[in-house]
Amino acid sequence: xxxxxxxxxxxxxxxxxxxxxxxxxxxxxxxxxASPDDAADVVAETMLVAWRRIDEVPDDGTARLWLYGVARxxxxxxxxxxxxxxxxxxxxxHSVAEITPDPAALSDATTIVRQGLAALxxxxxxxxxxxxxxxxxxREAATxxxxxxxxxxxxxxxxxxxxxxxxxxxxxxDGQVRERQHPRPAEEDR
Numbered sequence: 001x002x003x004x005x006x007x008x009x010x011x012x013x014x015x016x017x018x019x020x021x022x023x024x025x026x027x028x029x030x031x032x033x034a035s036p037d038d039a040a041d042v043v044a045e046t047m048l049v050a051w052r053r054i055d056e057v058p059d060d061g062t063a064r065l066w067l068y069g070v071a072r073x074x075x076x077x078x079x080x081x082x083x084x085x086x087x088x089x090x091x092x093x094h095s096v097a098e099i100t101p102d103p104a105a106l107s108d109a110t111t112i113v114r115q116g117l118a119a120l121x122x123x124x125x126x127x128x129x130x131x132x133x134x135x136x137x138x139r140e141a142a143t144x145x146x147x148x149x150x151x152x153x154x155x156x157x158x159x160x161x162x163x164x165x166x167x168x169x170x171x172x173x174d175g176q177v178r179e180r181q182h183p184r185p186a187e188e189d190r
Contacts, residue, residue, distance in 0.1 A: 013054060014050065017050060017054075017057065018047060020064075021064055021067050022043065025043045025046055025067055028068060029043050029075065033078060041078070042074050043071070046067060050067060112170045113167060115167075116166040116170075117163065120163060123155070123159075124163070127145070127155055127159050128163060130144060131156060138152045
């Protein structure tokens with residue numbers, strides 16, 4: 001015989017509050033935030049506060065007003081968060097613009113290397129960039145990639161060989177750029 005679980009009074013009260021007030025809170029939030037997803041987040045956060053503070057929710061018929069007050073503060077926090085994220089995004093955009101080289105200012109050699117990297121598979125490109133540009137040791141790159149260090153050493157050897165085949169004839173023995181400056185496609189390496 002199935003056992004009937006008694007629902008604690010606070011849980012039953014919260015369920016009733018949720019059922020009665022969810023739609024109204026959602027409408028409130030939809031009129032105050034930019035997207036339905038944000039409105040759903042506002043309602044979820046409001047109901048979480050109600051759940052945590054169920055004993056503080058008035059039971060004299062003003063629970064709706066109490067919830068709207070909570071939702072008002074949640075919306076304000078949401079807006080502040082959006083402003084902070086917007087300011088951070090602007091600062092990051094500015095920082096990236098400062099350190100990103102102008103393609104016209106790139107040397108022919110840099111352009112050739114970038115083109116060669118672009119012709120590699122995503123895995124080869126990521127591994128070479130972790131080692132050469134980010135300065136990681138192979139064992140550190142293995143941790144980032146989530147593979148054994150011996151696997152990284154093997155992949156690194158092969159990726160370097162593929163890159164060399166792509167751009168090797170673009171440079172003379174002294175490392176100077178030859179006339180032909182475009183890497184060969186590496187269809188056989190993919």
